[in-house]
Amino acid sequence: MTALGLIETKGLLAAVEGADAMLKAADVRLLERNMVGGGLVTITVAGEVSAVSASVEAAVAAIGRIDGAALVSGHVIARPDAEIATILALHPATDAAQAAVCCASAGPAVKASAQAAVPAADGVKVPETTAGKTAGKGDAATPARYEISQLKKMNVGRLRQVARSLKGVSLTADELTTAAKKDLIDAIINAYRQIEE
Structure with a gap:
C-alpha cells in the first residue's frame, strides 16, 4: 500500500455511491466499510498515490451529484506508516x-x-x-x-x-x-x- 484514501458520508446511499465511483475511477482496492454510528459511514481504499487521489476526487464529485447526500470528509494519506495496519483491514x-x-x-x-x-x-x-x-x-x-x-x-x-x-x-x-x-x-x-x- 502506498496510499490510503478515505471518504466519510452521512448515510449509506452516499457511501455506496462514493465507493462505486472510487472503484470505477482508478485501480484501487476497497479495504473496508465502517459504519461509525449516527449515520456516518467511512469507506477506505488503498493503492498508488495518484490512483487513490483520483478515486477520492471521483467519489467527492459523485456524492455531490446526489440530492441530500452529505459528504463529511474525503482525505488521502500518501505513504502511511506501517503501524496504520493495526487499525485497518489491509488484506x-x-x-x-x-x-x-x-x-x-x-x-x-x-x-x-x-x-x-x-x-x-x-x-x-x-x-x-x-x-x-x-x-x-x-x-x-x-x-x-x-x-x-x-x-x-x-x-x-x-x-x-x-x-x-x-x-x-x-x-x-x-x-x-x-x-x-x-x-x-x-x-x-x-x-x-x-x-x-
Whole structure:
C-alpha cells in the first residue's frame, strides 16, 4: 500500500455511491466499510498515490451529484506508516480469497447439510447453540461447520464460542477474549482449512 484514501458520508446511499465511483475511477482496492454510528459511514481504499487521489476526487464529485447526500470528509494519506495496519483491514483480497476457497471446498457438503436440515426445521425453530452441540455429539472429530454468511451474522460472543470449540485456532485464550469480529471470523476460517488438510 502506498496510499490510503478515505471518504466519510452521512448515510449509506452516499457511501455506496462514493465507493462505486472510487472503484470505477482508478485501480484501487476497497479495504473496508465502517459504519461509525449516527449515520456516518467511512469507506477506505488503498493503492498508488495518484490512483487513490483520483478515486477520492471521483467519489467527492459523485456524492455531490446526489440530492441530500452529505459528504463529511474525503482525505488521502500518501505513504502511511506501517503501524496504520493495526487499525485497518489491509488484506481484503486475501480474506475474500480465503472465503472463496472455504465456500468452494465446502460447497457440496454445505448444500447437503442445508437440505438435510430443511425437513427438520419445518415449524420447529432450533437455536444455534443446540444445533452446534448436537452436531458435535455425533462425531467429536468434526465440529459444526458454518458458512461465512452465517459467521458474519453471529455476535462476537457466539463467534468466540465457535472458535473455542475448534482445534487449531491460531488465537490464544487471551486473544480470543479481546479479538474483534473480523479477527474471529478469519481465525475460524483458517481453523476450518486446517481441519480439511
